[in-house]
Amino acid sequence: MSNKIYDVIIVGGGPAGLAAAVGAKEAGAKDVLIVERDVTLGGILEQCIHPGFGLKTFGEELTGPEYAHRYIEKVLALGVEYKLETMVLEVGKDTVTGINSKDGLFIAKGKSIILAMGCRERTRGAIMTPGTRPAGVYTAGAAQRLVNRQNMMVGKRVVILGSGDIGMIMARRMTLEGAKVLAVAELMDYTAGLTRNRVQCLEDFGIPLLLSHTVVEIKGNKRVEGVVIAKVDPATKKPIAGTEKLYECDTLLLSCGLIPENELSKAAGVKLSRITSGPEVNQFMQTNLGSVFACGNVVHVNDLADNVSEESERAGKYAALYAAGKLPAGKEIPTITGSNVRYICPQRINPNEPASLFFRAAAPQKNVTVKVFAGDKEIYSKKLIKINPGEMEKVAVKPEDIAGAEAVTIQVL
Amino acid sequence: MTTEKKIICIICPQGCNITVKGDAEKGIIESVEGFTCKRGKAYAENEFTHPLRILTSSVKTEGSSFPLVPVRTRTAIPKELLFEGMEEIRKITVKGKVSCGDVIVANFLGTGVDLIASGDVEAK
Numbered sequence: 272m273s274n275k276i277y278d279v280i281i282v283g284g285g286p287a288g289l290a291a292a293v294g295a296k297e298a299g300a301k302d303v304l305i306v307e308r309d310v311t312l313g314g315i316l317e318q319c320i321h322p323g324f325g326l327k328t329f330g331e332e333l334t335g336p337e338y339a340h341r342y343i344e345k346v347l348a349l350g351v352e353y354k355l356e357t358m359v360l361e362v363g364k365d366t367v368t369g370i371n372s373k374d375g376l377f378i379a380k381g382k383s384i385i386l387a388m389g390c391r392e393r394t395r396g397a398i399m400t401p402g403t404r405p406a407g408v409y410t411a412g413a414a415q416r417l418v419n420r421q422n423m424m425v426g427k428r429v430v431i432l433g434s435g436d437i438g439m440i441m442a443r444r445m446t447l448e449g450a451k452v453l454a455v456a457e458l459m460d461y462t463a464g465l466t467r468n469r470v471q472c473l474e475d476f477g478i479p480l481l482l483s484h485t486v487v488e489i490k491g492n493k494r495v496e497g498v499v500i501a502k503v504d505p506a507t508k509k510p511i512a513g514t515e516k517l518y519e520c521d522t523l524l525l526s527c528g529l530i531p532e533n534e535l536s537k538a539a540g541v542k543l544s545r546i547t548s549g550p551e552v553n554q555f556m557q558t559n560l561g562s563v564f565a566c567g568n569v570v571h572v573n574d575l576a577d578n579v580s581e582e583s584e585r586a587g588k589y590a591a592l593y594a595a596g597k598l599p600a601g602k603e604i605p606t607i608t609g610s611n612v613r614y615i616c617p618q619r620i621n622p623n624e625p626a627s628l629f630f631r632a633a634a635p636q637k638n639v640t641v642k643v644f645a646g647d648k649e650i651y652s653k654k655l656i657k658i659n660p661g662e663m664e665k666v667a668v669k670p671e672d673i674a675g676a677e678a679v680t681i682q683v684l
Numbered sequence: 685m686t687t688e689k690k691i692i693c694i695i696c697p698q699g700c701n702i703t704v705k706g707d708a709e710k711g712i713i714e715s716v717e718g719f720t721c722k723r724g725k726a727y728a729e730n731e732f733t734h735p736l737r738i739l740t741s742s743v744k745t746e747g748s749s750f751p752l753v754p755v756r757t758r759t760a761i762p763k764e765l766l767f768e769g770m771e772e773i774r775k776i777t778v779k780g781k782v783s784c785g786d787v788i789v790a791n792f793l794g795t796g797v798d799l800i801a802s803g804d805v806e807a808k
Binding site: 317320321322332333334336337340419420421422447448449466467469470471474475656657 | 692694698699720737738739740741742744750751752754756763766767770784802803804
C-alpha cells in the first residue's frame with residue numbers, strides 16, 4: 272500500500288457504501304476508496320432479484336441488482352477506487368486495516384472514514400428456538416443467496432418464522448421455484464414487513480399468515496422433519512399451552528429481524544445506541560469520533576434501500592466536507608423519543624444546521640398526530656391516519672425553529 | 685358472473701381495504717367501496733379486472749462468472765401467467781457475458797413484454 276492519504280475510505284460496498292462514495296465524490300472528495308469483502312460491489316442488493324427498488328430514487332420500479340448497477344456505474348464513472356474480496360480487520364480514526372490475497376495485510380490512511388457494513392440476520396440461536404438441531408434451518412437471507420445467486424434450492428416444504436420483508440419475499444420466491452410454503456408465523460400481532468409484500472408475496476399465492484404465533488419446537492435429526500407452531504398471548508408473547516400444531520416440513524426459514532453489524536465500530540470506540548444497536552450520529556451521519564461517519568443499515572435497519580441511499584449520500588457529502596475541513600462543528604442537542612416513538616435517527620443534532628429526523632413508532636396506531644417540540648415549544652404537528660413500526664417516518668427541522676432549545680422531542684399522540 | 689373481491693391497496697402505507705364488485709372476466713365493475721383516494725380506486729379496479737405483476741427470477745448460465753443471472757419481465761405481465769413464466773424460465777440457459785438490460789426472450793409468453801437480464805455476469 273502506498274502512502275497515499277484518501278479523503279474518504281468507505282467500509283462496505285453495498286447500497287450504503289456505493290451511495291456514500293457518490294455523495295463524497297459529488298461534494299468534492301478527490302480520493303475515495305471502497306473496501307468490500309464480497310467478489311462484486313452491490314452487497315445484498317445482488318441477491319434481491321425482486322422488484323420494488325428505486326421508486327423514490329429513480330421514479331421507476333427496479334430489482335435489487337439493477338438498482339445496484341446504477342450506483343456501480345456512477346461510482347466507476349466518478350473514479351472511485353475499490354478493493355474486492357478484502358476483509359477489514361480494524362478501523363481507527365484515520366486508518367482502515369484490511370487484508371486480501373493480493374495486497375496481504377495493509378493499512379489505508381484516510382482523512383475521514385465511513386462505516387457502511389450493513390446488518391446481519393437474527394439466527395436461531397439469537398431467538399432461542401427449542402428443539403433438535405437438524406439441517407434445513409436457514410435465515411431467509413442465506414436461503415435467498417443460495418437460491419438466487421448460487422442455484423441451490425434449499426427445500427421443498429417450507430415454514431417461515433417471522434414476517435420481515437425478506438421472509439415474505441422468500442415465501443414468494445420458494446413458491447415460484449416449486450416449493451410449498453405451508454405458513455408464515457409471526458410472533459407479533461401485526462406484520463413486520465411492508466404491506467405491499469404481504470399482498471404480493473403472501474396473499475397472491477394464498478400463503479397463510481399466522482399472526483401471534485411462533486415456532487415452539489423443531490423436529491428431526493439429520494434433516495428438519497417438522498416444526499411445532501403455537502399461538503402466543505399477544506400481551507406476554509408466551510406460547511399458549513394446548514394450541515400447538517405440527518407442520519410437517521423439511522425447511523424452516525427465519526426472518527426475525529436484522530442487527531446492525533458493528534464489531535468494527537465497537538472496537539474503534541464508536542458510541543452505539545442501545546435501541547438501534549448502531550452508531551449514534553448527528554444529522555451529518557457523524558459518530559462521536561468526529562472523523563468517522565456511518566450510514567445505512569449499520570446505523571439503523573431501514574425498510575427501503577432508497578432511504579439507505581439518501582442517508583448514505585448525505586454521509587458521503589459530510590465526510591468529504593470533514594476531510595476538507597469544512598464541516599460545521601459546535602454544541603449539539605439531543606433528540607428525545609416521546610410517546611410511541613421507538614427511536615430517532617440522528618440521536619443528536621447541530622441546531623445551527625437543518626436536520627431531517629427519521630423515526631419509527633414503537634407500536635402500530637391509528638389516527639395519530641405527530642408532534643415535534645423544541646424544548647417545550649411545539650414546532651410541528653401533522654395528522655396521520657396510521658403509523659406502523661415497519662415504515663419509517665421523517666420530519667425536517669429548521670435552525671430558526673429550534674434556536675435556543677436544549678433538546679428536540681418527537682411525540683406520537 | 686358477478687363476484688366480489690376484497691383488495692388491500694398497496695399504493696401508500698395506509699393500506700385501505702377496498703371491496704370491488706363486478707364481472708372480472710367481462711371487465712365490468714359494478715361498485716368500488718372503501719378507497720380513500722383516486723389512485724386507490726384505480727388500483728383496485730385494475731386488480732379486479734386484470735391484475736399485473738412483474739415476474740423476476742434467474743436463469744442458468746454456462747461459462748459465466750456466476751451460475752445464475754437474474755431476469756425480469758421489463759414491465760408487468762398478467763398475474764395468472766406467473767407459474768407458466770417460471771416453467772419457461774427454467775428451460776433457459778445463457779452463455780458467457782450477459783449485461784443488465786440484455787433481452788433474454790423477446791415477447792415473453794406472447795405478452796408483448798420482453799424478459800430481460802437484470803444483472804451482469806462476465807464470461808469465464
